[in-house]
Amino acid sequence: MTPGPLVLGVGNPERGDDGIGPAVAARVEQDGRLAGATVRSAMQLTPELAVDVAAASVVVIVDARVGVAAGAVDWAEVEHRSLGGGPGPFSHHLDPAGLCHLAGVAFGRVPPAFVVGIGAAGFDAGAPLSGPALAAVPHAVERVIGLATGI
Amino acid sequence: MHGQHGEIVIDPVTRIEGHSKITISLDDAGQVAGARFHVTQFRGFERICVGRPMHEMPAIMARICGICPVSHMVASSKACDEIMAVSPPPVAVDLRRVINLAQIVQSHALSFFHLSSPDLLFGFDGEVSSRNLFGVAAAAPQLARDGIALRRFGQTVIEILGGKRIHPGWVVPGGVSHPLQPDQRDGILAAVPEARSAVRRGLEWYRTRLAAFADEAAAFGSAPMLSMGLVHGTGNAAYSDGELRVVDAGGELLADSIDPKPYWDYLGEVAHDDTYLKSTYWKALGHPAGTYRVGPLARLNVIDRLGSDEADDRLGEFRERVGRTPQGSFHYHEARLIEILHAITMIGQLLSQPDILDRRVQSLAEVNGNEGVGVSEAPRGTLMHHYRVDDQGLVTWVNLVIATGHNNEAMNLAVAEAASRYVDAGNLSEGMLNRVEAAIRCFDPCLSCSTHAMGQMPLEVEVRDAAGRLLDSVARP
Numbered sequence: 001m002t003p004g005p006l007v008l009g010v011g012n013p014e015r016g017d018d019g020i021g022p023a024v025a026a027r028v029e030q031d032g033r034l035a036g037a038t039v040r041s042a043m044q045l046t047p048e049l050a051v052d053v054a055a056a057s058v059v060v061i062v063d064a065r066v067g068v069a070a071g072a073v074d075w076a077e078v079e080h081r082s083l084g085g086g087p088g089p090f091s092h093h094l095d096p097a098g099l100c101h102l103a104g105v106a107f108g109r110v111p112p113a114f115v116v117g118i119g120a121a122g123f124d125a126g127a128p129l130s131g132p133a134l135a136a137v138p139h140a141v142e143r144v145i146g147l148a149t150g151i
Numbered sequence: 152m153h154g155q156h157g158e159i160v161i162d163p164v165t166r167i168e169g170h171s172k173i174t175i176s177l178d179d180a181g182q183v184a185g186a187r188f189h190v191t192q193f194r195g196f197e198r199i200c201v202g203r204p205m206h207e208m209p210a211i212m213a214r215i216c217g218i219c220p221v222s223h224m225v226a227s228s229k230a231c232d233e234i235m236a237v238s239p240p241p242v243a244v245d246l247r248r249v250i251n252l253a254q255i256v257q258s259h260a261l262s263f264f265h266l267s268s269p270d271l272l273f274g275f276d277g278e279v280s281s282r283n284l285f286g287v288a289a290a291a292p293q294l295a296r297d298g299i300a301l302r303r304f305g306q307t308v309i310e311i312l313g314g315k316r317i318h319p320g321w322v323v324p325g326g327v328s329h330p331l332q333p334d335q336r337d338g339i340l341a342a343v344p345e346a347r348s349a350v351r352r353g354l355e356w357y358r359t360r361l362a363a364f365a366d367e368a369a370a371f372g373s374a375p376m377l378s379m380g381l382v383h384g385t386g387n388a389a390y391s392d393g394e395l396r397v398v399d400a401g402g403e404l405l406a407d408s409i410d411p412k413p414y415w416d417y418l419g420e421v422a423h424d425d426t427y428l429k430s431t432y433w434k435a436l437g438h439p440a441g442t443y444r445v446g447p448l449a450r451l452n453v454i455d456r457l458g459s460d461e462a463d464d465r466l467g468e469f470r471e472r473v474g475r476t477p478q479g480s481f482h483y484h485e486a487r488l489i490e491i492l493h494a495i496t497m498i499g500q501l502l503s504q505p506d507i508l509d510r511r512v513q514s515l516a517e518v519n520g521n522e523g524v525g526v527s528e529a530p531r532g533t534l535m536h537h538y539r540v541d542d543q544g545l546v547t548w549v550n551l552v553i554a555t556g557h558n559n560e561a562m563n564l565a566v567a568e569a570a571s572r573y574v575d576a577g578n579l580s581e582g583m584l585n586r587v588e589a590a591i592r593c594f595d596p597c598l599s600c601s602t603h604a605m606g607q608m609p610l611e612v613e614v615r616d617a618a619g620r621l622l623d624s625v626a627r628p
Contacts, residue, residue, distance in 0.1 A: 048302050048303040098285070102288055105285060105292065108292075
């Protein structure tokens with residue numbers, strides 16, 4: 001089977017803007033422009049996702065960001081660094097570089113991978129997405145589709 | 152990092168589920184005099200549930216843990232079944248069994264492959280930076296792939312049945328919320344053969360490594376004690392139901408076929424000043440003589456057989472090699488793998504039943520009683536949820552007896568034994584302390600912080616003399 005793009009929305013929808021990753025992923029899934037794509041949402045990047053990463057043509061991880069303006073959308077390519085220090089004591093969740101690294105060492109394949117970050121206003125339990133985060137969803141969706149299709 | 156007079160403190164303990172520390176006490180001669188396992192987190196779930204509607208309890212209780220939420224949902228729903236005075240439809244009982252077995256697969260896979268296999272692959276004195284899943288993947292990629300595949304299998308079953316991998320809401324009072332669909336069943340069944348192959352490879356690999364750890368197998372918590380677990384009337388293993396059986400270290404039956412619900416009749420509980428985790432004991436023998444284990448090793452000790460052919464063959468080989476009721480806690484690792492094989496097989500068998508797609512999956516009722524107890528086997532051992540409600544179904548009182556509490560005294564004995572055997576306070580090394588932590592990891596304690604872990608947790612250990620002067624230190628990145 002020809003590998004397709006993988007879109008991973010990361011975050012907890014019950015914690016305010018931490019849910020922006022899954023919200024964007026849901027919109028990408030409904031969009032229809034990413035034919036053959038696998039779209040998933042996850043609270044954390046767990047080692048099991050390395051299977052999906054290794055099988056994808058390109059990976060786009062969507063996550064909330066702190067330290068930038070609420071609603072700001074940016075992106076960066078994931079560097080597949082060598083992780084000499086390991087994933088730390090809680091090896092059942094990883095950062096994007098760690099997930100890609102694991103896909104490489106365990107499954108022998110690492111596709112190009114990107115992280116799309118959306119500036120978060122808050123992470124209060126039970127809070128909905130903030131206004132700035134909601135307003136950023138269309139822009140983030142376009143960025144995800146652009147990265148996944150190489151446009 | 153701590154160090155008081157005559158103490159070595161391992162804080163936090165790593166590669167377990169939660170926040171804890173170990174204190175190793177030294178005598179005046181600087182030799183290890185004892186060790187204690189302390190749970191340093193407090194969640195308060197028994198209090199925050201008071202006032203909530205009974206029907207919300209399974210979903211609330213699932214939030215106790217991000218690793219074993221299903222186990223809490225099953226025990227919680229069973230307690231609510233009793234309050235509603237209903238029995239779930241037979242197919243709902245089987246579907247609860249399936250999701251509970253899937254929980255056991257994914258949790259055991261995490262414990263063995265992600266958390267403990269690094270020590271078994273590289274050795275307890277191996278390079279610290281390699282003793283993690285990345286190191287395993289680089290040195291033994293098939294082992295890492297199998298661990299990932301098994302955890303993924305369990306999580307996928309949970310996601311298919313419950314709608315999501317963590318905190319699914321499918322197990323409810325009276326049964327489950329919706330029936331299984333044919334494509335869901337077929338998707339799970341299609342994945343069973345490869346999952347069985349993965350755990351077979353894990354078992355074979357583990358046995359190739361055993362000879363290298365004969366010393367640790369003998370010294371990691373080998374104190375003789377009781378074993379407790381749920382068993383079907385047939386003598387087969389039970390995970391979501393069954394009756395309680397307790398055997399002593401020699402395999403003699405102390406209790407059999409007893410209703411697990413009135414736990415206050417047979418279990419005593421003690422609190423310690425140095426930990427938030429209470430300890431339980433078998434009341435008939437008192438404390439500490441009534442100290443017991445629960446979980447994979449204890450379950451294999453109490454059952455006659457698992458109830459699936461290939462897993463029972465593996466159990467027979469296991470018993471032939473280590474005895475009928477092995478006491479070495481190191482054997483929890485192999486017990487976990489054997490249980491994974493059994494659980495995958497049973498998932499296949501249960502989902503192959505012709506009535507598994509039956510549409511009647513929930514018995515509906517309101518409050519018909521004011522008290523309920525639900526008991527099941529979680530990955531780490533016997534789990535008890537006990538609720539009282541008022542006539543409107545609002546919770547007035549909650550008591551939870553969790554597997555790690557059952558094992559608390561056993562874990563304290565294990566760290567003391569490992570510390571006495573391996574720790575040389577005058578010449579401290581990371582490998583010594585790793586062995587003490589590994590004694591705890593055998594039990595795979597779940598301290599319920601997996602949904603709340605923040606950042607990386609370094610391990611630093613200091614050894615101080617009676618005057619508080621720093622003698623030695625070890626730091627782990």
